[in-house]
Each structure stands twice: as C-alpha cells, then as structure tokens.
Amino acid sequence: MALPCGGGRTWSRVKKMALFLFFLAPMSSVGIGIRDTNTVFSKKPKPEVWKQLKRLNKPALKTIESPDGDIIDCVDIYNQPAFDHPLLKNHTIKMTPSSYPEGFSFDESNDVSSNSKPEITQPWHLNGSCPEGTIPIRRTKEKDLLRAYYGKKKLSTIQDVIDTSIHEISEEGDRYYGLNAEINVWNPAVMAQEEFSLAQFWVAGFDDIDTLIDTIEAGIMVYHDNYHDYETHIFIFWTSDGYGSTGCYNLECPGFVQVDNRIAVGASVTPYSVYGGEQRSFNFLIFKDDFGGGDWWLYLGHKYLLGYWPASLFSIMAGSATYVSWGGEVANEQIGGQHTTTQMGSGHFAEEGTARASYFQNLEVIDAQLVRRGPRNIVTSVTKPNCYNLVNHEDSFYFGGPGRSPQCP
Ligand SMILES: *[C@@H]1O[C@H](CO)[C@@H](O)[C@H](O)[C@H]1NC(C)=O
Numbered sequence: 587m588a589l590p591c592g593g594g595r596t597w598s599r600v601k602k603m604a605l606f607l608f609f610l611a612p613m614s615s616v617g618i619g620i621r622d623t624n625t626v627f628s629k630k631p632k633p634e635v636w637k638q639l640k641r642l643n644k645p646a647l648k649t650i651e652s653p654d655g656d657i658i659d660c661v662d663i664y665n666q667p668a669f670d671h672p673l674l675k676n677h678t679i680k681m682t683p684s685s686y687p688e689g690f691s692f693d694e695s696n697d698v699s700s701n702s703k704p705e706i707t708q709p710w711h712l713n714g715s716c717p718e719g720t721i722p723i724r725r726t727k728e729k730d731l732l733r734a735y736y737g738k739k740k741l742s743t744i745q746d747v748i749d750t751s752i753h754e755i756s757e758e759g760d761r762y763y764g765l766n767a768e769i770n771v772w773n774p775a776v777m778a779q780e781e782f783s784l785a786q787f788w789v790a791g792f793d794d795i796d797t798l799i800d801t802i803e804a805g806i807m808v809y810h811d812n813y814h815d816y817e818t819h820i821f822i823f824w825t826s827d828g829y830g831s832t833g834c835y836n837l838e839c840p841g842f843v844q845v846d847n848r849i850a851v852g853a854s855v856t857p858y859s860v861y862g863g864e865q866r867s868f869n870f871l872i873f874k875d876d877f878g879g880g881d882w883w884l885y886l887g888h889k890y891l892l893g894y895w896p897a898s899l900f901s902i903m904a905g906s907a908t909y910v911s912w913g914g915e916v917a918n919e920q921i922g923g924q925h926t927t928t929q930m931g932s933g934h935f936a937e938e939g940t941a942r943a944s945y946f947q948n949l950e951v952i953d954a955q956l957v958r959r960g961p962r963n964i965v966t967s968v969t970k971p972n973c974y975n976l977v978n979h980e981d982s983f984y985f986g987g988p989g990r991s992p993q994c995p
C-alpha cells in the first residue's frame with residue numbers, strides 16, 4: 587500500500603488498525619463492491635441471507651419507525667444478539683457494573699441541568715421509546731448483508747484501492763483499564779458512498795510480539811455504505827483477533843451486551859454542531875469492571891450505561907489494554923486522481939479553534955494504578971497535513987480539515 591510514512595512502530599500499528607478496520611469489518615464493502623452489487627445479485631435473495639437476517643433481527647416486542655427511515659426494534663434484553671455467541675450461552679446479564687472508576691458520576695435523571703452534560707438525541711426518539719426490559723436495535727436490512735457478503739469476497743482486490751488518512755494521538759507503555767473522551771459532534775461532508783469520515787477512540791491489546799489482538803472502539807461516523815445516508819451515526823466496534831474473523835460494528839454480531847433502552851447504536855445522532863455557533867458533544871467513558879469479572883463497560887454522555895463487552899470475548903484485554911488512541915479518520919477512494927473532498931471533523935483545520943474546528947476533550951486513561959489521568963508521552967500521527975491536521979493541547983485537541991484544496995490536490 588502506498589501510504590505516507592509516519593515514523594515508528596506506533597504508526598504502523600495504527601495504520602494496520604485503520605486498514606483492517608476498513609476492509610474486514612462486516613460492512614467492509616468498499617467501492618468496487620458497491621458498484622457491481624446490482625449485477626451480481628438478482629432480486630431474489632439467497633437463502634443464507636434470509637437465514638442471517640432472521641438470526642440478526644430478533645423478534646420485536648415493539649417496533650418504532652424513525653423519521654430518518656430507520657426501523658428500531660425493541661427486543662427483549664434476554665433475547666439480544668450477544669447471547670448467540672457460543673461463549674455467552676450461559677451468560678448471566680449484568681444490569682450494572684460491580685465497580686466504577688474513581689470520580690465516576692452517575693446522572694440518571696432526564697433533565698438537562700447543564701450544557702456540559704448534553705443528552706444524546708436520536709431521530710427515532712420522536713416516534714416512541716423502548717419499554718423497560720428491552721433494548722433498541724436498528725434493524726438490519728437485506729441490502730446491508732448482500733453488500734457484506736460481496737465485500738468479503740473481494741477483499742484481496744479491495745486492499746489495493748484504499749487510502750485512509752488517520753489523524754490522532756496515542757499512548758502506549760502502561761496498562762490501561764479505561765479511557766475517556768468527549769467527542770465534538772459534526773456532520774462532515776462525505777464525497778462518495780464508499781468513503782467515510784469518523785471520530786473515535788481505540789482501546790487495544792497487543793501481544794508480546796506486538797501483534798494486534800483485541801480492540802474496543804467507539805465514536806461517530808458518516809458512512810453511506812453502511813448506514814444508507816450521510817448523517818452522523820454513533821457506533822461501537824470490537825475485534826478479538828486483529829480484525830480477522832471476529833468482531834463487528836454495533837450489534838451486527840454477537841458480543842456486546844446492551845442494557846440501556848434509550849440509545850440505539852448505529853442510529854444517527856442529531857442535531858450537530860454549528861460552525862461558529864452551538865456545539866454538541868458526547869462523552870464516552872469505557873472502563874473495566876474488575877470486581878465484576880473484568881467486563882468492559884461503556885458509559886455515554888454521563889447518563890447512559892449502555893452495556894458491556896464481556897471479558898471472555900478477549901485474550902489480551904481479558905487482563906488490560908496496552909494501547910489507547912483518539913482521533914479522526916477519512917477513507918479516500920479517489921485513488922489516482924485528485925484527493926477526495928471528504929471532510930474530517932468540522933471540515934475546518936485545527937487552527938480555527940473554538941466552535942470552528944472539531945475537538946476531542948477530557949482525554950483520560952485509567953492506568954495500571956487504576957488512577958484516572960491525562961494522556962502522557964503521546965505520539966501524534968498526522969498522515970495528510972495539507973488535507974487535515976491536528977493541534978494538540980494538554981488533554982484535548984482540535985483536528986480536521988476540508989480534504990481537497992489547492993494545498994491538497
Ligand atoms: C452451559 O451450560 C450447560 C448446562 O449446564 C453446559 O452443558 C454447557 O457446557 C455450558 N456452556 C458454556 C459455554 O459454558
């Protein structure tokens with residue numbers, strides 16, 4: 587792959603993560619896949635597609651039609667996809683963690699008491715809510731699966747046509763039991779259906795010989811191929827074999843156990859930040875529940891204890907993570923021609939600062955002493971400084987850019 591050199595071991599890891607993330611994830615349906623889909627698949631779906639849809643789409647106790655076209659199924663919490671995982675057959679669901687990180691503040695009230703703790707709103711909330719004892723699941727449609735199948739077949743070809751650009755800061759060298767990030771929410775313009783633009787964190791476990799094994803990731807992304815629109819979607823992701831055969835986005839495969847009935851992962855999150863105006867952001871806190879068996883919990887927006895990845899899914903991260911990072915990423919499919927006009931962040935360079943450039947703030951890790959602290963000895967990676975950039979502060983950074991321009995041809 588012709589990717590710019592970033593320098594050092596960390597960069598190559600990140601690059602590897604990014605690339606694998608892109609083409610091995612279930613939706614990994616990159617450009618060529620999409621364009622040919624109609625000729626490859628006739629209207630009649632294959633039996634295995636129906637079978638998979640049936641497995642993925644659990645019977646709903648209630649169904650909510652969202653104004654953005656999503657169908658949200660309220661599925662019995664005990665019947666969620668996680669329990670299809672062979673390791674989780676006898677799993678007893680936990681409704682809360684047994685232990686919390688230091689300084690954890692839990693705000694279960696529904697009133698938005700201060701601007702620093704915004705509620706996460708999704709379009710489907712306008713049309714109903716999921717009852718207690720159920721979780722909201724964004725319904726998988728047939729076209730999602732067709733694309734996933736095709737994507738897998740074409741993996742070897744796809745590798746040659748991807749160019750992703752990562753702009754992030756990372757830390758390694760400690761043992762990590764958690765991470766915090768408040769991510770500014772924008773709706774970057776994305777040029778093509780098969781391109782994406784995202785802002786996310788990575789918590790990863792590398793083995794003794796520096797091979798990436800486990801990751802837990804979450805953030806927000808615009809990705810038409812997966813979500814069929816250009817809105818900004820909240821997502822979660824995991825793998826336990828370096829993006830090989832395990833893991834997926836959201837609840838598309840068994841693994842993540844959701845307990846919250848208000849947030850649908852994979853659904854969009856409106857409204858967005860306004861250039862020079864009101865800013866929206868969500869806090870993501872992930873922490874290991876060491877007294878509760880070591881599961882990794884995800885706590886959103888100081889309000890939503892979303893659920894957890896059971897420790898048994900992982901090997902390295904059954905103990906602790908070895909690498910953390912935060913940043914933005916864009917996939918550029920305009921290979922051989924001009925650079926894509928797909929934006930990162932707000933579409934404006936980091937120097938523009940407050941209310942104009944996109945930010946990450948309240949960056950923290952939970953370290954080997956189980957202390958919450960800011961990042962230390964960080965490595966900054968900026969692969970396309972003329973297209974997107976990053977300005978780092980103590981526990982926050984601005985990042986992003988417009989993509990193609992005279993400086994980024
Ligand atoms: C689940 O429980 C059954 C019955 O006790 C047992 O036979 C099976 O091995 C268990 N499976 C796992 C994955 O622990």
Ligand SMILES: *[C@@H]1O[C@H](CO)[C@@H](O)[C@H](O)[C@H]1NC(C)=O
Pocket residue numbers: 651652653712713
């Ligand atoms: C959802 O609710 C809004 C506001 O009540 C309404 O205008 C809209 O028609 C509803 N949409 C669907 C698909 O039910």
